[in-house]
Amino acid sequence: MSEVHDVIIAGAGPIGLFLACELALAKVPVLVIERDAQPESPWKDKALGMRGLNTASIESLYRRGLMDQALTAAQDRPQHFKAKPGFQFGGHFAGILLNANKLDMSRHKYRLPGPGLVPGPSYMARVEKAFTERAVSLGVTIHRGAGVSGVSQDDDLVTVQAGDQTFRTKWLVGCDGGRSAVRRAAGFEFVGTEPEFTGFAFTADLDDASKLKPGFHFGKGGLHIVGHEKNYFLIDFVDKTFDRAKEPTLEHLQTVLEHVTGTDAKITKVHHASSFTDRSKQATTYRKGRVLLAGDAAHIHSPLGAQGLNLGLGDSMNLGWKLAATIRESSTDFTLLDTYEKERHPVGAWALEWTRAQVTTLKPDLFGGAIRNLVQDLLSTTDGTNLVVDRVWGLSLRYDPDDKDAHPLVGCSAPDYEFDDGERLGVKMLGGKGLLVSFDDEAELKKLAGAYEDRIDYLAVRAKEQLGIKALLIRPDGFVAWVAEEKSDVNAAKPALERWFGKASK
Ligand SMILES: Cc1cc2nc3c(=O)[nH]c(=O)nc-3n(C[C@H](O)[C@H](O)[C@H](O)COP(=O)(O)OP(=O)(O)OC[C@H]3O[C@@H](n4cnc5c(N)ncnc54)[C@H](O)[C@@H]3O)c2cc1C
Secondary structure (H helix, E strand, O other): OOOEEEEEEEOOOHHHHHHHHHHHHOOOOEEEEEOOOOOOOOOOOOHHHEEEEOHHHHHHHHHOOOHHHHOOOHHHOOOOOOOOOOOOEEEEEOOEEEEHHHOOHHHOOOOOOOOOOOOEEEEHHHHHHHHHHHHHHOOOEEEEOOOEEEEEEOOOOEEEEEOOEEEEEEEEEEOOOOOOHHHHHOOOOEEEEOOOOEEEEEEEEEOOHHHOOOEEEEOOOEEEEEOOOOEEEEEEOOOOOOOOOOOOOHHHHHHHHHHHHOOOOOEEEEEEEEEEEOOEEEEOOOEEOOEEEOHHHOEEOOOOOOOHHHHHHHHHHHHHHHHHHHHHOOOOOOHHHHHHHHHHHHHHHHHHHHHHHHHHHHOOOHHHHHHHHHHHHHHOOHHHHHHHHHHHHOOOOOOOOOOOOOOOOOOOEOOOOEEOOOOEOHHHHOOOOEEEEEOOOOHHHHHHHHOOOOOEEEEEOOEOOOOOOOEEEEOOOOEEEEEEOOOOOHHHHHHHHHHHHOOOOO
């Protein structure tokens, strides 16, 4: 009880673990408190545990050297996006498939080919294992078997109750999932909409599996998806009374299967089953005093269109270095830290809206059908597909630079430059520091970077394609803070340096 921790993270799910890695990389000691005694779960490495990771997430993994460990078939990943004959799966909107062949990457001037560009799948088990191994190797302690049940705080410290133990910490981050105990105990407001449907994800044997065709299908009762490895998803708009505290029974799944799909196929054995809804809620603020929220603890919505994990990984990548800097400075000035909420809350709000739009499109009534027909028409066009793919893959993500005259790259993910020495920019970010890149090795910029050498690496390099840029400042999360197209004006770089990295140390 006497020890005061710098940071406690509640929850060793993907978001808590990735945040722990980010903090530990910045040399902040972290204790993770996880409710479950064992990380393994029967579904996490099976079809039900499969998750689609978008470009924004894969870039983050790549910039931390975690791609090979966290991604399925990482070695075979394409370096750039190529159209293939026929149809190429690029995600979906409310079950309406996106043909990635329509994607026109030439619209993204600052997106260069590289290992982080193309989305791909992984499994929860694989992602969590990779993050756990990294976190432990960086000195993170994971305390399993008793969840956080109580939280209180004053101006300086947070007291955390977990099982029969009491901990004290300067900061607590709730990464304890959609039913977050931290969120409730710390009194965060969580607002939004109640469910329109109940979803079921299950792996099962059927008496005649050929009665259900693979892929996405709309029926009178809702949407159904027939995946690989005997994996089924049912979206049921009819019965909203299912008690989600219980595991779905074979009998219940059979009833839903019949009215959603209209099939007479019989389920003979259920291997794994879980339920979900489209309840969509977001914390109105991501910080209350010394308690923060990230991942599903901060926002919940339906899994339609595969956004939740991606959203949470973006939260962790954004929060980690800002919280680390706040702790390093022992400061009560939370200006930098509060840019976490400022940048990430709108992205969360967007995901809620995006998934709600899909729910409306899926409604098995005349209204849903009318919207669905319209969306289907829009997605048959190149422009429509590009707009939706940009959002689902995270290609259009830009944090508001607060300056309408800012260079279009400011607030966006940095281009994955390939340098003359054959290395790429992503690899230069493994240490988690900021980067000041000067393609002309300008003496004044070098001097400026030297005054921040504990927080920023200076890189004097030439790139194969410089995209008209002479110099740029990149934050530890890989987002661009400042760009010079002409000979760099050092004075113009200073405000960006101070905004994101504080005062110079020399
Ligand atoms: C069917 C389905 C498919 C999905 N597909 C995708 C997809 O393709 N792409 C995508 O991006 N997202 C997808 N998602 C969403 C994604 O799985 C979640 O957004 C993601 O798992 C959230 O991670 P998290 O760490 O915030 O929460 P969780 O994964 O819920 O982890 C929370 C952790 O906190 C622990 N915990 C709970 N309570 C406490 C407590 N009181 N104290 C301490 N620990 C506690 C839990 O045991 C758990 O380990 C899908 C979701 C579903 C249901």
